[in-house]
Amino acid sequence: MKKKERHHLLKQLVQQETIQKQEDFVDILLERGIEVTQATISRDIKEMQLIKVPSQSGGYQYSLPPEMNFNISKKLSRLMKDAFVSIDTQKEFVIIKTLPGNAFALGTLIETANYEEIFGCISGDNSVLIICRSEDQADTFQRRMISFV
Template sequence: MNKEMRLQMISRLISDHEIKTQEELGQWLHTSGLQVTQATISRDIRELKLIKVPSKDGRLKYSFKIDQDHYISEKLRHKLRDALIGMEVINYFVIIKTLPGHAHAFGALLDSMEISGKAGTICGNDTCLIICRSPEEAVSIKQQIALYQE
């Protein structure tokens, strides 16, 4: 079996099953009739850009980046609903006011998202400051975040 076919098989296995370890992936490949080394599995995971995300049982499983983006979007949607007090734009900044203790969670979620025009975030206890590359991008970023509230 060539490399492309092996990568397709791994992709299908990751899509169909909650695979949590390289050893488990190796067992699934073996069951499918393919003998591979741990080093090959590791390289294939890197090439497919697989990441670990929480599974239904709370442990980590392999997944594709697209799934991770969906997971982050859902977390942001819930965080906005549960802890947002308000947002405003001032020049190059978007200021997010939260319930006490929630600003860092907003910052971590926003930092993990690729948002055009965002230079970074600084968070305190109840305020998350998004530093933008221009005042126009600050308005755009606020609008993009607001879409998660709908």
Template sequence: MKSARHEKIIELIQEYDIDTQEELAARLNEAGFKVTQATVSRDIRALKLMKVAGKDGKSRYAILTEPSEELGDKYTRILQDTLTSLDVGQNMLVIRTVPGMAMGVAAALDALKWKEILGSIAGDDTVMCVARDAEQAEIVAEKLKGILKLC
């Protein structure tokens, strides 16, 4: 049942621009899968889905593809399209994004595998990124500013 549901989720996000867990749950229920928002949330994590900016500027769920040479470029675009501000305090960075895109930014930061970053936590429009120390937090900030072409 779970694998059939996962296949349906992949089919739905490829066919529709789904931007909320509630919308995904509704479409699954319409397709005959009795699910709750909590089940959908677990499925999103299991399938490694992330929100990306759509052509219309609205966020939508997409499949996180296997690592490739293009992955860095994809994540760079996510950062360029969604970051709105960046502040550093000691060894932490507070990164603001457009609403609904913080998880995508956190996933992008994790995928870049910068040695300075210990990890990040995402809300709806804010990411808290923890660096090893204050100096490395500044390095991360400079790298991000370079990506954003703010330098």
């Protein structure tokens, strides 16, 4: 598994699970068939700047740094209002056109939001291609994005 993919997975784990030790990361990844050492996880934690915060169950757990715990909906709304040009669908594909230089940020926010209807997302300079799991989900996603404008 590449580092970028591992970091994305670690970020999801931190948001969805209570991770108290580096070994917890190693164990969860191993359960998913991904072999990784504790030393690699330690480096990942430093690179991702994960922090430990008090856990509701007592003790401490890993968390994203404060600047990464942003409200995705607010950021999406602001970016769509500022840079949106057009949106269209064809079957399970949705294409969003933006002002030049804004599509990569939009694609990143869409991927970070982890919408269940999205299979994948490809960003360029002024367009984002979103591949949905079905035509109906593409229509749902298009309506969701239009609501931000």
